[in-house]
Amino acid sequence: MEKGLLEIGKIVAIHALKGEMRVQPWCDSPDFLAEFDELCLDGEWLEVESARPHKNIVILKLQGINTPEEAQKQVGKILYIDRSQVELPEGTYFIADLIGLQVIDADDPEKVYGTLTDVSETGANDVYHIRFASGKTYYIPAIPQVVVKTDLERGVMIIRPLEGLFDDEN
DSSP: OOTTEEEEEEEEEEETTTTEEEEEEOSSOHHHHTTOSEEEETTEEEEEEEEEEETTEEEEEETTOOSHHHHHTTTTOEEEEEGGGOOOOTTOOOHHHHTTOEEEESSOTTOEEEEEEEEEEOSSSEEEEEEETTSOEEEEEOSTTTEEEEETTTTEEEEOOOTTTTGGGO
16 A cells, blocks of 8 residues: 555445445544545545444445445445545654654663554543563553654654663563
């Protein structure tokens, strides 16, 4: 898929008889996914005819998919948006851009902790998964007291770990 595209959800089932599909959002909320006028499916941009949040999913109707049979063929496929369709607030990032960042120490730039491999959304704050060279994964809270700077251009996240966070690594 093109670099400018971001996964936004997965079609998990059909809904009713008019080609509507149930989409599991891979974004902050079903409401966010339902805001777009067009989505990319199989490399083709399709107009969103309707999209409505329903509990933790989105009921979606795309142009050209008008029967349960056509909708069934889409189950399991991923929907994309173009990153230019979204303007993020200052200091917030797409998870896809954070994955793979090298995590280094704020007070000793030569000290590399590891690589950011995943992000968990806990509600209070995100949690970053850092895989050390030893293969062990540590979890750090994505809070200003820990994350000093995120520099996507350099591919690094600079952190100041809370006391005791990595004690068993030494």
